[in-house]
C-alpha cells in the first residue's frame with residue numbers, strides 16, 4: 001500500500017480562476033506567472049489549462065526551455081531577464097522576451113549577435129527597491145536600448161510593494177506615469193493584488209500569479225471566495241491511527257498539547273517532510289472527512305495529529321484535507337493554513353515536497 005498522501009491539481013479551477021481574472025481586467029493581455037514550477041503546481045501539468053493566457057512569465061532559462069518543450073508557442077517573458085550574457089543566445093533561440101533592469105544587461109545586448117531583434121521589458125524601480133532603474137536613470141536606459149539594432153520593441157514595467165495592503169500603489173504609479181509619460185511602448189504593472197484591488201494599474205498587460213492558483217493575494221482582508229477564486233492545489237491524506245486520550249495526556253514531540261478531558265485524536269500521514277508547515281501550531285484548521293477540525297501539538301516529519309472530538313465517524317482510512325478541496329466538496333483555503341503557520345499561501349504551494357505524489361483532475365476538459 002502506498003502512503004495515502006497525495007496532492008490534486010484541479011485544472012478546471014485553474015481555467016476558472018484565469019477567466020475570473022480576465023473578466024476583472026477585460027482590456028489587458030495576460031501573462032500567467034508560472035515561476036517556481038508554477039508556484040509548486042508543476043509547469044507541464046498546468047500549461048494546457050493556461051492556454052487562455054497570452055503569455056507565460058517565468059524566472060529563468062530552465063523554465064523557459066520547459067514551456068517551449070511543452071509546446072507553448074506564445075510569448076514567454078523572463079521576469080528578471082538575462083543573468084549572464086550568454087543567456088541572450090537562448091533568448092534568441094527560444095524567442096523569449098526579457099526584462100532589462102540593469103546596465104549590464106544592456107551592455108550584453110549591445111554585444112549580442114542576433115538575426116531577430118529582441119523584445120524587452122524595461123523595468124523601473126518605482127519605489128520597491130528590488131529590481132529596476134531608478135527614476136532618474138530610466139530614460140537614459142531607454143535611450144540606450146532604443147539605439148540598439150538588437151532591440152525592436154521596448155515595453156515598460158514596474159512592480160508594486162504594497163498592492164495588497166494599506167500603503168497601496170498610488171505613490172509608485174505616480175512615479176511610473178511621470179517617468180514613462182511620453183515614451184512609446186506597452187506597459188505592464190499589475191500582479192494579482194494590483195489587478196484585483198487597483199484596476200487603474202491594469203494597463204496593456206497584467207501579470208498575476210497567486211490568484212490563478214486560488215489563493216487570495218490580500219488575505220485576511222479578503223478571502224479567495226470574496227474574489228471568486230477556486231483552490232487549484234488540494235493536499236489530501238488519511239488517518240492512519242486513532243488514539244483515545246485521558247485528561248492530562250499529551251500529544252507529539254515536546255508535549256505541547258495537553259488534553260483537558262478525555263478525547264479521540266487522529267494521526268494523519270502528513271508531516272513537514274511533505275511540505276506541511278512545522279510552525280502550524282495547535283488549532284490550525286484541517287478537514288477530516290470534509291468536516292473542519294484542528295491540528296493538535298507539533299507537526300512531525302511524517303505525521304501530525306488532529307482533534308476528533310465531535311467527529312465520531314472518523315477512523316483509520318478517513319480522508320484528511322490539509323488544504324484545498326475535500327472529496328466531499330468542502331474547501332479549506334490554503335491561506336488559512338498559511339496564516340496559522342505565520343506564512344503565506346505562496347510559500348506552502350511552492351514547498352510541496354517532491355515525495356508527495358501529484359495527480360491532476362479536470363471534469364470539463366474542452
Ligand SMILES: Cc1ncc(COP(=O)(O)O)c(C=O)c1O
Nearest residue numbers: 033079159191192207208209210
Ligand atoms: C515581477 C513579478 N511580477 C508578477 C508576480 C506575480 O505576483 P503575484 O503572485 O502576487 O500575483 C511576481 C511574483 O512574485 C513578480 O515577482
